[in-house]
Amino acid sequence: MNGFAWPVRVYYEDTDAGGVVYYANYLRFLERARTEWLRSLGFEQDALARDAGVIFAVRRVEVDYLKPARFNDALTVHARIAERGRASLVFAQEVRRGDEVLVKGMVKVACLEAASFRPAPIPAAIVEVMPHAD
Numbered sequence: 001m002n003g004f005a006w007p008v009r010v011y012y013e014d015t016d017a018g019g020v021v022y023y024a025n026y027l028r029f030l031e032r033a034r035t036e037w038l039r040s041l042g043f044e045q046d047a048l049a050r051d052a053g054v055i056f057a058v059r060r061v062e063v064d065y066l067k068p069a070r071f072n073d074a075l076t077v078h079a080r081i082a083e084r085g086r087a088s089l090v091f092a093q094e095v096r097r098g099d100e101v102l103v104k105g106m107v108k109v110a111c112l113e114a115a116s117f118r119p120a121p122i123p124a125a126i127v128e129v130m131p132h133a134d
Contacts, residue, residue, distance in 0.1 A: 003080025003131070004037040008095075010073045020068035026103050027061065030093050033077035034109065041129050049114045052123045059088065060108040067102045069095070075102070084133040087111045087119040092134070 008029050016022040035045065038056075049055050069075055076096050083090035088110045095103040113120045122130075 002134075003078055003092075004033065004040060006033040006036045006077045006079075008032065008075045008077050010069050010071055010075065012071055015071050020070055021073075023065060026063065026065070026095060026105075029075070029077045029095055030061075030079070030091075030105055030107060031058075033079045033093065034091060034107070037079050038126075041126065043126060048123070052125075053114050054120050054123060055112050055114045056109050057112055057117075058107060059110045061105060062107075063103060063105040065103055067097075067100065069097060069102050073097050081131060081133045082106065084122075084130070086121050089122070090133075 010021055014021050014025045034056075038045065045056065074097070078094045078096065079091050080093075081089055082092040088108060091105075091107045091109065093103075093105045093107060094101050111120050111122045112118060
C-alpha cells in the first residue's frame with residue numbers, strides 16, 4: 001500500500017485478557033495515522049478548528065480483522081486517500097507487522113463546520129497539498 005505510514009508499538013494497555021490487541025484499539029491506531037498524515041501536510045487539527053473553523057469527524061468505518069497483534073509488536077499503520085469529495089475523504093488503511101497485513105479498513109471522514117457540525121468544503125490549503133485519490 002502506497003501513501004503515508006506511521007509506526008505504532010503495542011503496549012500492554014492495548015491488549016485484552018487473551019494477550020492480543022483489543023479490536024477497538026485498532027481504530028485508535030488508524031486515527032493516529034490519519035492525524036499524523038494531516039500533520040505531515042502541515043496542518044494541526046486544533047489550529048484548523050480555531051483558524052479555519054473546520055473539524056474532521058469519522059462518518060463510517062469498515063474494518064476486516066485478519067490476524068492478531070500482540071503485546072510489544074512493532075506495527076506500521078498505513079493510510080492513503082481512496083476517494084476525495086468536496087467535503088469528505090475515504091481512507092484505505094492497513095495495520096501491518098512487517099509485510100504481514102493484520103487489519104484492513106476503509107474510513108470515511110467528513111469535513112464539518114466546527115460551530116454547527118454541518119458539512120463544509122475541505123479547506124483549499126489542504127486540497128492543494130493533498131495527494132490525489134487512488
